[in-house]
Amino acid sequence: MAPTLYMIAPSPPVRSVLITAKALGIQLQEKAVDFQKGEHLQPEYLKINPQHTVPTLVDDDGFIVWDSHAINPYLVSKYGKNDSLYPKDLKKRAIVDQRLHFDSGVAFARGITIIGQILREGKTSLTDKDKESLTQVYEFLEAFLDGKQWMAGDSVTIADYNLYATISGSNVLVPVDSQKFPKVAAWLKKVDALPEAEVSKKGLEVFTTMVKSKLQ
CATH class of the missing domain: 3.40.30.10 (Glutaredoxin)
Structure with a gap:
């Protein structure tokens, strides 16, 4: 079962x-x-x-x-057949956990506040404060990726999965500027190309259509 x-x-x-x-x-x-x-x-x-x-x-x-x-x-x-997605090594796991907490407490929290205002309160455009809020998230992520291939190190982890799901949605609201945030833009493309990411694309399409239909 x-x-x-x-x-x-x-x-x-x-x-x-x-x-x-x-x-x-x-x-x-x-x-x-x-x-x-x-x-x-x-x-x-x-x-x-x-x-x-x-x-x-x-x-x-x-x-x-x-x-x-x-x-x-x-x-x-x-x-899991191994611990690569969520390492047992305490230091590696601590970094993954930090990224997960950043996602829940900052990245997703900021995005869902804006999305809630759009879908439930009839908001039709983003304010400068909204844009600044999400842009700061991208700034943090750019720093996280400094010297790293993935969000928590040199191999993909669930930190990438959680943050990808969030940031691919935020990207609909405030597109990631590849000039300002080249590491984040490249990382998004890398995760997007992973075979496992394919299962999220239909949901992202629905999300994109839903949000854009509300925004002017």
């Missing part, structure tokens, strides 16, 4: 889990949660995840965990 992933395809955190599962060769049973119909607030879903967020993973043994920054390390730790 395959693990079940409760999801919304355009969601960056969901897309990061899809990429991770693909890289690990895990076949997930995908269950879409319709937020517009309030399915995330139904008692049966709240019993699984009282925070009523996506993604939520229900493993084949009944174990439940939500938040992509918890799901992806769990998947690699349980199903």
Whole structure:
């Protein structure tokens, strides 16, 4: 029996889990949660995840965990053939964890605030403050990549998957300037070319169409 992933395809955190599962060769049973119909607030879903967020993973043994920054390390730790995506070496893992926390606390947090204003509050254009906020994220990432091939070192990790899912969405709002941020632009292309990243592209297309339809 395959693990079940409760999801919304355009969601960056969901897309990061899809990429991770693909890289690990895990076949997930995908269950879409319709937020517009309030399915995330139904008692049966709240019993699984009282925070009523996506993604939520229900493993084949009944174990439940939500938040992509918890799901992806769990998947690699349980199903990975090796620890390359989430190293056991404490120092290497600490760098991956830092990037994951940066994603959840800064990169994704800033992007979702703007996206929420667009989708729920009718915002039709980005302010200078919005652009500055996301540009600063790119500045941080450019620094993270200094002397590194990938976000946490010289090999791809789940830090790349999580940040790619977030930044590919932010890129729709404020395109990454390849002149100012050549390392980030090159990194985006590298992750985009990975075979496992293919599973996120349909969701990104939906996200792009949805957001651009709201912006003038």
